[in-house]
Amino acid sequence: MASVFNLLDRLGPAGIVLQAxxxxxxxxxxxxxxxxxxxxxxxxxxxxxxxRVVEIRAQWDIIVDGRARPEVWRRDPVSVEIVETLLLxxxxxxxxxxxxxxxxxxxxxxxxxxxxxxxxxxxxxxxRQALTSLGRMRAPEAIAxxxxxxxxxxxxxxxxxxxxxxxxxxPGAAAPLLEHLVTRSESLPTFPVENAIIGACKSQPEVITPxxxxxxxxxxxxxxxxxxxxxxxxMTDVLLRLTSDPEAEVRASSARxxxxxxxxxxxxxxxxxxxxxxxxxxxxxxxxxxxLQHPGATASLVRxxxxxxxxxxxxxxxxxxxxxxxxxxxxDEVEATKDRYALQALLSELELxxxxxxxxxxxxxxxxxxxxxxxxxxxxxNLGGRRxxxxxxxxxxxxxxxxxxxxxxxxxxxxxxxxxxxxxxxxAPSDSSRRLLERxxxxxxETVRSRNDEATTPMRxxx
Numbered sequence: 001m002a003s004v005f006n007l008l009d010r011l012g013p014a015g016i017v018l019q020a021x022x023x024x025x026x027x028x029x030x031x032x033x034x035x036x037x038x039x040x041x042x043x044x045x046x047x048x049x050x051x052r053v054v055e056i057r058a059q060w061d062i063i064v065d066g067r068a069r070p071e072v073w074r075r076d077p078v079s080v081e082i083v084e085t086l087l088l089x090x091x092x093x094x095x096x097x098x099x100x101x102x103x104x105x106x107x108x109x110x111x112x113x114x115x116x117x118x119x120x121x122x123x124x125x126x127x128r129q130a131l132t133s134l135g136r137m138r139a140p141e142a143i144a145x146x147x148x149x150x151x152x153x154x155x156x157x158x159x160x161x162x163x164x165x166x167x168x169x170x171p172g173a174a175a176p177l178l179e180h181l182v183t184r185s186e187s188l189p190t191f192p193v194e195n196a197i198i199g200a201c202k203s204q205p206e207v208i209t210p211x212x213x214x215x216x217x218x219x220x221x222x223x224x225x226x227x228x229x230x231x232x233x234x235m236t237d238v239l240l241r242l243t244s245d246p247e248a249e250v251r252a253s254s255a256r257x258x259x260x261x262x263x264x265x266x267x268x269x270x271x272x273x274x275x276x277x278x279x280x281x282x283x284x285x286x287x288x289x290x291x292l293q294h295p296g297a298t299a300s301l302v303r304x305x306x307x308x309x310x311x312x313x314x315x316x317x318x319x320x321x322x323x324x325x326x327x328x329x330x331x332d333e334v335e336a337t338k339d340r341y342a343l344q345a346l347l348s349e350l351e352l353x354x355x356x357x358x359x360x361x362x363x364x365x366x367x368x369x370x371x372x373x374x375x376x377x378x379x380x381x382n383l384g385g386r387r388x389x390x391x392x393x394x395x396x397x398x399x400x401x402x403x404x405x406x407x408x409x410x411x412x413x414x415x416x417x418x419x420x421x422x423x424x425x426x427x428a429p430s431d432s433s434r435r436l437l438e439r440x441x442x443x444x445x446e447t448v449r450s451r452n453d454e455a456t457t458p459m460r461x462x463x
Contacts, residue, residue: 048078049078049082052076052078052079052082053082056073056079056082056083056086060086063083063105063109064087064101064102064105065101065105066104066105066108070108070109070110074109074110080111083109083111084111084133087102087105087106087111088133088136088137090102091103091136091137091138092136099138103137103138103139106137106139107139107141111137112134112137112139112141112142115130115133115134115137115142116130116134116141116142116145118130119131119134119142119145119146119148119149120145120148124154127149127152127157128156128157128160131145131146131149131157131160131161131164132160132163132164134146134164134168135163135164135165135166135167135168136164136167138167138168138169138170139168140168140170140172140173142164142168143165143168143170143172143173143176146161146164146165146168146173146176147161147165147176147180149161149164150162150176150177150180155186155188158188159188159189159192159193162177162180162188162192162193162196163192163195163196165177165196165200166195166196166197166198166199166200167196167199168199168200169199169200169202169203170200170203171200171201171203171204171207173200174197174200174201174204174207174208175207177196177197177200178197178200178201178207178208178211178223179211181193181197181211181215181219181222181223182211182214182215182216182219184219187218190222193222194222194225194226197222197223197226198226198229198230201226201227201230202230205227205230205231205232205235206235206238208223208226208227209235209238211223212224212238212242217247220247220250221247221249221250221253224242224249224250224253224254224257225253227253227257228253228254228256228257231257231260232260233260233261233262235257236261236262236265239254239257239258239261239265239269240265240269242254242257243255243258243269243272243273248276248278248280248281249280251273251276251278251281252278252280252281252283252284253284254269254273255270255273255281255284255285255287255288256284256287256288258270258273258288259288259291259292263292263294263296266288266292267289267292267294267296267297270285270288270289270292270297270300271285271289271297271299271300273285274286274289274300274303274304275303279307279308279309279311279312282304282307282309282312283309283311283312283315285300286300286301286304286307286312286315286316286319287315287319289301289304289319290315290316290318290319290320290322291319293322293323295323295326295329297319298320298323298326298329298330298333299333301316301319301320302316302320302330302333302334302337302342303316304316304319305317305320305334305337305339305342305345305346306337306339306341306342313341313342313345314345314349316345317345317346317348317349318349318353320334320346320349321346321349321350321353321355322353324355327355327376328375328376328379330346331346331376331379331380331383334346335383343383343384344384347380347383347384347385350380350385351385351388356377356380356385356388356389357388357392359373359376359377359380360373360377360389360392360396360401360405361398361401363377363401363404363405363408364398364400364401364404374408377389377405377408378408378411378412381408381409381412381413381417382412382413384416386416386417386420387420389405389409390417390420390421390424391424392405393405393406393409393421393424393433393436393437393440394424394427394428394429394433394436394437395429395433399432402433402436403436406436406439406440409421409440409444410440410443410444410447414444414445414447414448415448417444418441418444418445418448421437421440421441421444422441424437425437425438425441
């Protein structure tokens, strides 16, 4: 050994380099040994766990039913983790009967009590893990421990406890959750809190009502948004009270709520919200009025079609386009507004939603259905919705529909149609379409010539 050190001393700087190389090689070898040892240990652990999964699966029914004493598997931490994981995963998809059976197994095995104890004495991520497991267990006994966790100093722990209370989903979890929200001064993230409120109050949405007046504006907005997801139609008093709330977002959420109320209650309230000073309140009211599909909503939707905000106009047009049974009345009222932007918005929505093409396809039917389709298509053409009609005349897959449409267009106003027909004729997809377009063009041109002759005849006679 001494000779080696003497040799390194004689080498000078090169000896130092050799020492560094040797130390690096030893470090790499030690790291590789650690990695291989760790892999071997984890591989052994996974094999053991897989073997225990097979054993537990074979005894699953007797474990759940309590015929196997918990002491048999509770001594092994791996078995405890496996049983708890399988129970919680089974609870996610279980029905009411199976849920009761699995919950009894959690109580009988002591897993529920163990998690409650951990939620009270642990700290950090271990406490959050216990809180998450308690939420998945959905046992009322866990509510007290989860309520205590709401006062934790860690915001992450508080959010975990809120989510867990929401997952329990029983009315007993709603009261402490709502009480904490209305008394807490610090802000909380919106989406997890709203989801927790929805989960906790789903079976009894009226439990939210007493907290609306006590809540700060931010919390009140969250409560109303959650209420809009779970409210029932018989909560009319609450719904009407929210429509006059000073908070614009609360009024907007109340418009969504009113779609579940009786029509005689919802219609006047939504009509009032459709004239609100805030554009997004008007937008929500217009969307709700369109969902009602009631003829009494037509007047408010037509006013919304003339709104100063673009989004409101577009949603009003969509709501009117879905009222096919009252489309004739809708077209009359929109034309009476003398607002060309409103008319164009409605015609565009009728084309985009497929309403125009559905009436074009009905031109080959018989009786009242055909007469109604002919009146509406003619009206749409005369009001300005011509491009899609001309496209259908040239490219519709049904020759009978194209022929019926040609006969209809020949009786319409020729001046605005002629340029469109000539343009379609230049790009006709087939010989049959070209012949049909030429026939329509000649008929429209003949009508124009006849009118010009009728207009010039009196002038000639007068001269």
